[in-house]
Amino acid sequence: MNRQEEQREALLGEISKCRSCRFCIDVCPTYQASGGVESFSPYGRLQIIKYLLAGRLDFDDSLTYCLYSCLKCRRCENICKSKGQNLDICELIHSGRYLLSTNLAREGKHAKL
Numbered sequence: 001m002n003r004q005e006e007q008r009e010a011l012l013g014e015i016s017k018c019r020s021c022r023f024c025i026d027v028c029p030t031y032q033a034s035g036g037v038e039s040f041s042p043y044g045r046l047q048i049i050k051y052l053l054a055g056r057l058d059f060d061d062s063l064t065y066c067l068y069s070c071l072k073c074r075r076c077e078n079i080c081k082s083k084g085q086n087l088d089i090c091e092l093i094h095s096g097r098y099l100l101s102t103n104l105a106r107e108g109k110h111a112k113l
């Protein structure tokens, strides 16, 4: 397994710890600003990364925008941890962005994670 595959597996493993409780959604400023579009919430961003990793979504500009519009304010992470669910959401989104950008740079718009 190469380094990129290891990163991909590690990221999938961490995202799988999400219990889909959605406590993080309402505190997210980009979710609020979008008028309630789940793709602009922390939970939605984790789902986008998960489906990209699983090959069930293709990259497009709107998904890229959803990932890169995260403000890294950590409000979501604080509420997730306060509910005992302990996901490092900002780090996971950051890792998803990293895999996305390196693959896009290497393989162009039709890259897979």
Ligand code: SF4
Binding pocket: 017, 018, 019, 020, 021, 022, 023, 024, 025, 042, 043, 079, 080, 085, 086, 087, 089
């Ligand atoms: S609060 Fe944490 S466990 Fe719950 S949906 Fe959000 S990221 Fe997942």
Ligand code: SF4
Binding pocket: 027, 028, 029, 030, 031, 041, 042, 045, 069, 070, 071, 072, 073, 074, 075, 076, 077, 089, 090
């Ligand atoms: S860190 Fe990103 S996903 Fe989390 S609440 Fe802030 S803007 Fe939303």
